[in-house]
Amino acid sequence: MSGKTDMGQDKKPTIVVTKNLELYEDQTARLDSLGNATYYNDLPRSDDEWLERCRGADIICTGMYGLKSEKVYELDNVFISLPFVGAEFLDRNRLKEKNITVSNSPGGNKEAVAEWIIGMMIMHFRRLPQLTRTTDLQKEEILKTATSLYNKKITILGVGHIGKQLGNICESFGMIVKYFKRGDDLIGFVKDADVI
Numbered sequence: 001m002s003g004k005t006d007m008g009q010d011k012k013p014t015i016v017v018t019k020n021l022e023l024y025e026d027q028t029a030r031l032d033s034l035g036n037a038t039y040y041n042d043l044p045r046s047d048d049e050w051l052e053r054c055r056g057a058d059i060i061c062t063g064m065y066g067l068k069s070e071k072v073y074e075l076d077n078v079f080i081s082l083p084f085v086g087a088e089f090l091d092r093n094r095l096k097e098k099n100i101t102v103s104n105s106p107g108g109n110k111e112a113v114a115e116w117i118i119g120m121m122i123m124h125f126r127r128l129p130q131l132t133r134t135t136d137l138q139k140e141e142i143l144k145t146a147t148s149l150y151n152k153k154i155t156i157l158g159v160g161h162i163g164k165q166l167g168n169i170c171e172s173f174g175m176i177v178k179y180f181k182r183g184d185d186l187i188g189f190v191k192d193a194d195v196i
Helices: 025-034 047-054 070-074 092-097 110-126 139-145 161-172 186-190
Strands: 014-017 036-039 059-061 078-081 100-103 153-157 176-180
Touching: 014 025, 025 036, 047 070, 092 100, 110 161, 153 161, 161 176, 176 186
Parallel strands: 014 036, 014 059, 059 078, 078 100, 153 176
Antiparallel strands: none
């Protein structure tokens, strides 16, 4: 793929989607408008097959498959777009040497992470793990030991994509939401919190 750095003004980039990323129609239309796109709907069977799909592409839209192998460093002069946040496992120095730019998706998992946190809070306050398949507790005991999220105080550390999403959901549950930001007094912010 060497020599792809100067594509000229008329040449559209070659784009490959290495697996089914469940793209929406407007997303595939946008990719098609940007360049010559090829879409794969199945997972590569090996790291070598992943690399073969990537060869010749200027822009690679991919999942995790192939990235955790050494094959990614056999590419040159490419832009890799990831549909997730964490890419810390990639060696930045080696990527730089090969002129590989990796773009992750901040906020791409905000709904999933916020839902997970809400689920954990409901499980905790409603004591669902302890009360599941319980046959020997009286109704009064069950009601006495489980509480609602309503009016609970939550301090969210940060006001990023996930923090804002979580705060919105918590407010809809009737929780009292405070956001801790850099420079704030952490001890002061969390001293009355039911959840941090």
